[in-house]
Amino acid sequence: MATLIEHSSILIIAVPLLIAFLTPLIGMASKKARNVVVISSLAFVAFLVFTLARDVILNGIHIYTLGAMSPSLTIPEGIMRPVRIILEVDGVSVFMGIVVAIVSLVAVIYSLSAMKGETGQNKFYTLLLLMVGGTFGMVFTGDLFNLFVFLEITSISGAALIASRTRFADSQEGGFKYIVVSAVASLMVLFAISLLYAQYNLLNIGALAAAMQYTMLDRIALVILISAFAMKLGGVPMHMWLSDTYSVAPASITVLLITTSQASMYALMRMCFILYGVSLDLAVVGWIVIAIGILSMFIGVTMAVRQTDITRLIAYNCVCEAGFMLVGLGVGIAVLGDATVLRTYGTMAINGAIFHMINHALFEGLLFLVAGAIFYRIGTRDINQMGGLGHTMKLTAVFFLLGALASSGLPPFNGFASKILIYESVYQFNPILTIIGILVSIITLAVFVKAFFSAFTGPSLPKYEDVKEVPKTMIAAMTIFAVIIIIFGLFPGLVVDWIVRPATDALVNQASYIDAIRGAMP
Amino acid sequence: MRQFFAWLFLVVLMVFLVIGGFKMVHPFGEPPSAMDQYIIDNSQEQAGSNNVVAAVVFDYRGFDTLGEATVLFAAVTGVMFVLRAGGKKEET
Amino acid sequence: MSKIVRTVANQLMLFVLVFGLYVIVHGHVTPGGGFQGGAVIASGVVMLIVAFGSGQIKKSLRERRLSVVESSAALLFILVAFIGIGTVFFYNFLVGSRIFGDIPPTGTNPGNIWTGGVIPLMNVAVGLKVMAGLSAAVLALALFSGGEEIE
Amino acid sequence: MTLIVESGYEFWNPIVWLITFAVVMVIVYFFRKRGEEKYKKGEEQAQIFLCGEEVPAAEQRQVRGGNAYWGFFETLKEYYDGVVRMHTGIVNDYVVWFVAVTAISAIILLIVKLVG
């Protein structure tokens, strides 16, 4: 068991990749075997993630030096800096790992029957596993260039998956937009990395953080990193690709795309809090992030109101929810330098933002799955064409209502618990932000009222009279999300104490991240 | 309008980058090289490879290469996935 | 393409293959490596596609077979990395052993192919993978733009 | 107690909320129970009454989602005109926005450095 934990961080990344390489070969032999292998490998990975999370939360940062004599040998003899690639797993990483593990398992279960009729399923599952592995790599790595490589893995496999319904022109277009945007963003990230490399001759995040001097060149790199990751997570005004791609991808892929966006947000946090830390102009950078967040909230929700395409509506709502997290993080960045203020409400804002990340993945995921279920049955996403579906798809309607209420931040669901943390802490920073936030929440409710009533209520239409409830595995996938939403809603304190607070502590504690790299220094 | 702003922002960004590259990066030909010098000095002994770049690619930064191979694998799978025949089979 | 082009391409392919294999196998001693050698061979395949047309090539080089080769090569690569997990993932466990285990003398030397530990193995795996992968991608693009759809 | 989320100033306890909600629901049910019980299902009473005219088919009776919140959009017409024009859907414009955000934040950081 100790050995398993010691190697768990690399296994979590490498097992999905290994299975992805195997999938085409197994799939040629038997479809059933392929499905079993894919699901069991992801379940194994989820198990590893939970054991690793327990270990990290109890024992502190987990270090894994690839290719060295021993995993903890970060710095070789004769040199004072890390040479090899190091996986550094701290509280935030395992938090993101938990999100990805849950969501990927649900996505695979959902696609079992949702993708049943499609051709090319071997390649579908291969790409899905690659995407999961890439997201795990993004959140676990401690090396900047490695982060870039995994960013590319997620964007390339993601683009191919978005375009998987080749019979529709708009899905091809969505894939094209996604890969162009990701390629530009990740190349600019690489440029910023090369600026940092040019000055310090380092690629390790912890070592760079220790050496950081915040010269003008570092500022340029910081600006590029912030805007590139903000583009990848869909912050306004760089959010337009998000609604185009989320709306056309298969629902199980959209759920995974949410987690990759979250991984980009994780990367943004990693850059701001750990790589630059207290050395950057905290108030200014904080306000830049807050500005992007406020714009995301407002424009996202107002655009969501006028959509008539149900997935597009939820996608714009995603932009809006990302705004909440950005505001929380921005407040955290802005007060990072002041220890007392940080203690009074700074950590609370970050807590709220991080808690909202997992809630966001859960309820937006549930909503997208429901939208996918509707599309699966009636073949359209236009809410003008829908109506009266609640008569036949009762469970789906309940799930939609659950996700909608959680997303609008109504008690007692999980969205309320995280939003109230953000509101109350942000209120002490700047009351206007909270007022905008509450207003946006109200409009979010209006958005979902529109979507719910036009899709599920009303007289049952003749053309949808023979519409049945979706297959059992899809129901099972949605049930997992729904149950977790209810549990998180009823016991938010436990979640905050167990996984959210360690993540916040890891974020605000730059010194421990650096010390973990230095740990084995002679 | 769009043209004007696009040009403006592009030029501003380029001015920043050009000044950064021209003046602020280390002089050409004299890079800081603590990590790289260590690899140059030790690659023969530790990785057993005369080709230092091969040692970096497959030993010191082997994980990047795994990622890179994965990217290529994903792209090839993606190309064949996107160009595959048929959209939806009959449900069986 | 005309008969001259086809004949020349046919003859040249042998040299391309030999050169590509040389670049792959000597990756740890001389400039080159798996990626470069694989790209050389794949460009040879592209030359054949240009000369003979994708329909002709498809008869002898199915993209299904190519993707099997690619998957197996990727598996080989990651398995070699996995074997190192006895100590650490990606540990170069062959240095100092009897297979590819010689350690070259420090400093300039004439080069010895029996060195590098796992690096030659990985080079071969990556070379196969890049060759199969790039050929498959180009073949798929060529076939699709020629009007055929990929299975 | 770990079931509570504390934000430093206030707290949120879903269990207390649920108990309150249940109590209110019981009171509501109590009031509802005291109401008339003349409603009968499946009779003419449950049918739609439209001034004696014939009830249109379900297709026409349905309120479509696209018609919702008409007044909201009409009031905010200027805002929506601007915002919708921003979403051109052309991939080139997405890159322009990226460059714009990068350039603006670079200028802001430069100004901060020169001032402070």
Add this chain to the structure above:
Amino acid sequence: MAEILSGNFPLVAAIVLMGIGLYILIFRRNLIKIVMGIAILSSSVNLFLVTLGYRTGGIAPIYTEAPEGPMVLPVVQALVLTNIVIAVATSALILSLVIRIYRHTGSLDSKKSRRMKG
């Protein structure tokens, strides 16, 4: 004057190339040209990286019958190798998507391929 002009010209060349790439991505509507823009952007980053690692009078970092002189930095070369392969992979995937879009819409204009807006 000499003081102002003394600087890092090779890096400027790389950044100008980046400007060209961004220019194409912003102003060219043709989808194939957008792919080219991404390729140029990627090449500019590669050029930038390789230039960073140069040492005056340096030789390739390979010990086999190496001439005298300092070796240039090997890590950037590995990074560039990785990035080249990634660029190839990206181009291949985008081109296949472009072919699909062309099949559907019959046009390569990015203004025409916007089913989704607003």
